[in-house]
Amino acid sequence: MTQPLRIAAIPGDGIGGEVIAAGVDVLQALAELEPGLELRFEHFPWGSDYYLAHGRMMDADGLARLRAFDAILFGSAGDPRVPDHVSLWGLRLAICQGLDQYANVRPTRLLPGIEGPLRGVTAAELDWVIVRENSEGEYAGAGGRVHQGFGHEVGIDVSIMTREGVARILRFAFELARSRPKRQLTVVTKSNAQRHAMVMWDAIHDEVKADYPDVASDRMLVDAMTTRMVLKPASLDVIVASNLHADILSDLAAALSGSLGIAPTANLNPERRFPSMFEPIHGSAFDIMGKGIANPIGTFWSAVMMLEHLGQAGPAGRLMRAIETVTERGEVLTPDLGGEATTAAVTQAVIGALAGANS
Ligand code: ATP
Numbered sequence: 121m122t123q124p125l126r127i128a129a130i131p132g133d134g135i136g137g138e139v140i141a142a143g144v145d146v147l148q149a150l151a152e153l154e155p156g157l158e159l160r161f162e163h164f165p166w167g168s169d170y171y172l173a174h175g176r177m178m179d180a181d182g183l184a185r186l187r188a189f190d191a192i193l194f195g196s197a198g199d200p201r202v203p204d205h206v207s208l209w210g211l212r213l214a215i216c217q218g219l220d221q222y223a224n225v226r227p228t229r230l231l232p233g234i235e236g237p238l239r240g241v242t243a244a245e246l247d248w249v250i251v252r253e254n255s256e257g258e259y260a261g262a263g264g265r266v267h268q269g270f271g272h273e274v275g276i277d278v279s280i281m282t283r284e285g286v287a288r289i290l291r292f293a294f295e296l297a298r299s300r301p302k303r304q305l306t307v308v309t310k311s312n313a314q315r316h317a318m319v320m321w322d323a324i325h326d327e328v329k330a331d332y333p334d335v336a337s338d339r340m341l342v343d344a345m346t347t348r349m350v351l352k353p354a355s356l357d358v359i360v361a362s363n364l365h366a367d368i369l370s371d372l373a374a375a376l377s378g379s380l381g382i383a384p385t386a387n388l389n390p391e392r393r394f395p396s397m398f399e400p401i402h403g404s405a406f407d408i409m410g411k412g413i414a415n416p417i418g419t420f421w422s423a424v425m426m427l428e429h430l431g432q433a434g435p436a437g438r439l440m441r442a443i444e445t446v447t448e449r450g451e452v453l454t455p456d457l458g459g460e461a462t463t464a465a466v467t468q469a470v471i472g473a474l475a476g477a478n479s
Pocket residue numbers: 135196197198199380381382401402403404405406407408413414415416418454456
C-alpha cells in the first residue's frame with residue numbers, strides 16, 4: 121500500500137477556481153492510471169470572498185493546518201473589491217513567508233506547437249528557469265506611512281537583503297544550473313544604482329561560485345537583462361534575481377513563451393521542513409472569469425512541478441508529455457493561444473492524451 125500524498129487545494133480568486141478544478145481533475149485522472157500514485161485533496165475556501173465574509177483572507181490557524189500537507193496547489197489571489205496589498209499579503213505571501221518557501225522557480229520554454237512573439241526563435245533557443253528570491257528583498261514588508269492624508273505624508277518601503285537569504289538562493293540557483301545540460305547561471309542585480317545590498321549580492325555571488333567551478337556564471341544589470349532576454353534568448357539558461365526583479369522578468373518570460381496562461385511556478389522550501397506551493401504565474405484575470413476560457417495549462421504544468429518535488433518523476437513526465445501532445449496537435453487550445461476551446465475541452469484533451477503517454 122502506498123501512502124497517499126496529501127494536497128491542499130486553494131483555488132483563491134477569479135479564474136483560480138476554474139483552473140484549480142481542472143488541475144484536480146487531471147491529477148485524479150493521472151492517479152487512476154498510475155498504480156503507485158495516490159492523491160488525497162482537501163479544499164480550502166480562502167480568498168477574497170472569504171475576506172469579505174470573515175474579515176481575513178485565511179483562517180488564523182491556516183498555516184498550522186497547511187503544515188500537515190505534502191504540498192499546496194494554489195490558484196490566484198486578487199479581487200477588485202479588496203485592496204491588492206490586503207489580498208496578496210493575507211494569503212499568498214502569508215503562506216510563502218510563513219512556510220519559508222524561499223525559492224520561487226519559474227521554468228520558461230516554448231511548448232511544442234506554440235509560437236511565441238519572438239520571430240524565428242525555436243524551442244531549443246528559449247529554455248530558461250528563473251529563480252526568484254521569495255522571502256525578503258523588496259517584498260520584505262518592512263516600512264510604513266506617516267502623516268497619512270496630509271501634504272507632508274511619507275511612505276517608505278525598505279528592501280531587506282540578508283547574507284543568509286542571498287547565499288541560500290544563490291546556492292539553490294547554482295545547484296539547479298548544475299543539474300541542467302548547459303550548466304550556466306546568470307545573476308541579475310542593479311548593483312550600479314543600488315549600491316549597498318545589491319553590491320553585497322555580487323560579493324556573495326563571487327564567494328558562492330567558488331564552490332561551483334563546473335557552472336559558468338555571469339552577472340547582468342536588470343535593465344540590460346530585459347533586452348538580452350528578447351534579443352539573445354539562447355544565451356541564457358538559469359537566471360537568479362531578487363524578489364522584485366525576478367517578479368518582473370518572469371512576467372516578461374511568460375509572455376515570450378506564448379501566453380501568461382501557460383507559465384508555472386513552484387514556491388519551494390528546498391529543505392522540506394514545510395510543504396511547498398505550486399501555482400500558475402497568472403493572476404485572477406477577472407476579465408475572463410466565468411467565461412470558461414481560462415487556459416488551465418499553467419496549472420497543469422505547476423502540477424507537473426509538484427509531482428517532481430514529491431518524488432513522482434514518472435507520473436510528472438507522463439503529465440508533461442500529455443500537455444505537450446495537446447499543444448503540438450494544436451486542435452484544442454484556449455483563445456489566449458489563438459484557439460477557440462474551453463477550459464473543460466483542454467482538460468479533457470489532456471486527460472485523453474494521458475492514456476497514450478507512458479510514465
Ligand atoms: P492579478 O492582479 O491577480 O495579477 P491581472 O488581471 O492583473 O491579475 P492576470 O490575471 O495575470 O493579471 O491577467 C493578465 C492578462 O492575461 C489578462 O488579460 C488575462 O485575461 C490574461 N490571462 C491571465 N491568465 C490567463 C489564463 N490562464 N488564460 C487565459 N488568459 C489569461
